[in-house]
Amino acid sequence: MNRFVLITPDSQFDQLVRSAVTGLQGDVRSFLTSTVPADARQLLDSLSDAPEVIILGPGIAVDEALRLATIFDVQCPEISLILAGEYDPDFVVQAMRAGVRDVLDPTADVAQIRFVLDRACQAYSARRRNQQTASAPPQDKGLVIGVFSPKGGVGKTTVATNIAVGLGKIAPMDVVIVDLDLQFGDVASALCLDPEHTVLDAVSISASQDTLVLKAFLTVHPAGFYALCAPTDPSEADHVTPAQVARLLDQLAGEFRYVIVDSAPGLPELGLTALESCTDAVWVSGMDVPSVRGLRSGLDVLKRLDILPETRHVVLNMGDPKAGLSIRDIEASIGAPVDVSIPRSRSVAFSTNRGIPVLQQAKADRTIKGFQRLVQRFDPQWRAQPARKAHRRVVLR
Ligand SMILES: Nc1ncnc2c1ncn2[C@@H]1O[C@H](COP(=O)(O)OP(=O)(O)O)[C@@H](O)[C@H]1O
Numbered sequence: 001m002n003r004f005v006l007i008t009p010d011s012q013f014d015q016l017v018r019s020a021v022t023g024l025q026g027d028v029r030s031f032l033t034s035t036v037p038a039d040a041r042q043l044l045d046s047l048s049d050a051p052e053v054i055i056l057g058p059g060i061a062v063d064e065a066l067r068l069a070t071i072f073d074v075q076c077p078e079i080s081l082i083l084a085g086e087y088d089p090d091f092v093v094q095a096m097r098a099g100v101r102d103v104l105d106p107t108a109d110v111a112q113i114r115f116v117l118d119r120a121c122q123a124y125s126a127r128r129r130n131q132q133t134a135s136a137p138p139q140d141k142g143l144v145i146g147v148f149s150p151k152g153g154v155g156k157t158t159v160a161t162n163i164a165v166g167l168g169k170i171a172p173m174d175v176v177i178v179d180l181d182l183q184f185g186d187v188a189s190a191l192c193l194d195p196e197h198t199v200l201d202a203v204s205i206s207a208s209q210d211t212l213v214l215k216a217f218l219t220v221h222p223a224g225f226y227a228l229c230a231p232t233d234p235s236e237a238d239h240v241t242p243a244q245v246a247r248l249l250d251q252l253a254g255e256f257r258y259v260i261v262d263s264a265p266g267l268p269e270l271g272l273t274a275l276e277s278c279t280d281a282v283w284v285s286g287m288d289v290p291s292v293r294g295l296r297s298g299l300d301v302l303k304r305l306d307i308l309p310e311t312r313h314v315v316l317n318m319g320d321p322k323a324g325l326s327i328r329d330i331e332a333s334i335g336a337p338v339d340v341s342i343p344r345s346r347s348v349a350f351s352t353n354r355g356i357p358v359l360q361q362a363k364a365d366r367t368i369k370g371f372q373r374l375v376q377r378f379d380p381q382w383r384a385q386p387a388r389k390a391h392r393r394v395v396l397r
Pocket residue numbers: 149151152153154155156157158159317318319342343344345346348349350352353
């Protein structure tokens with residue numbers, strides 16, 4: 001079976017590829033010419049089986065190579081097309097955009113060529129699988145849980161990161177947290193992560209077109225979930241558009257059971273876009289009058305704009321019986337019941353500074369129980385109960 005097709009006038013390179021393929025399953029079919037076929041059909045008609053990998057070796061004109069890559073990207077996107085040559089990084093980006101899946105240094109040795117070919121075969125299999133699932137009936141999408149509040153410093157990041165840890169226990173590696181506080185996001189710090197890639201990479205053209213590329217940009221957290229952190233340079237946030245955020249959340253919801261979104265304070269444009277993609281909104285309020293009033297006005301605006309997600313969870317954070325406000329006062333001001341109350345606790349402040357969310361700890365104090373009650377609200381069994389039970393009154397202790 002010809003898993004590999006090589007087009008090149010360079011017989012020495014042909015020998016190298018042949019040696020590399022002996023370590024892999026399948027054979028190579030070589031065309032010792034510098035002329036590339038007019039389109040995918042012309043090439044495939046000359047073969048008995050469709051190949052998994054096509055290598056365009058030395059001696060092929062670059063514009064012809066890119067033309068063929070573009071055609072294959074449209075006609076047979078599952079086939080991995082590899083270009084062998086010495087190119088500068090700008091050209092490599094251009095080649096990838098055209099549909100080239102990998103670039104091979106022509107001075108590579110047999111082992112290196114074999115490695116690249118093996119990776120190309122794996123990419124082929126993954127894309128085949130994706131095609132098969134794409135042609136199957138659409139699967140249920142995951143929950144997109146956004147954590148919002150008009151005011152800053154009320155505990156959004158604390159709540160979002162603890163939800164991620166809690167859901168990571170229910171659905172290991174089926175959870176991703178996205179930091180959409182693009183300018184001053186601190187999910188990375190709250191989770192003690194030093195990410196190699198950020199939201200900026202995740203909204204790039206290559207990631208938005210290929211979910212496998214997107215997944216390669218996620219950072220794994222040891223508690224069993226993925227994180228997509230904010231860019232380290234606040235000025236880079238300006239480059240991200242609402243359409244890119246909507247696409248990103250849609251892709252992630254197609255891959256993960258739970259997508260958790262931490263947001264910037266207020267109702268910025270990207271926050272509103274995220275809200276429109278959310279199945280669940282977690283509204284966080286502190287136990288102070290400005291925070292409660294802010295939440296009330298925010299919810300009023302969103303009701304008028306008609307962009308309130310289907311399921312609402314109101315979290316009263318930093319609950320304190322001595323704060324001079326009762327739960328009933330707060331509910332009357334917000335115009336909605338408080339679903340979960342999380343006490344003010346030194347352990348939370350401590351956990352932020354250490355970068356270890358409290359739900360990662362073993363002991364169960366009132367703070368941890370509060371977060372657990374919130375996490376439980378995303379458990380399918382809990383959600384199956386009648387709606388009247390969904391907003392039970394909480395007691396402040
Ligand atoms: N329940 C709590 N008890 C004590 N401190 C808290 C609590 N929740 C949050 N904090 C602290 O408040 C600060 C702001 O929290 P953060 O989650 O970053 O808010 P936001 O994301 O809304 O700006 C952090 O230092 C955090 O440790």
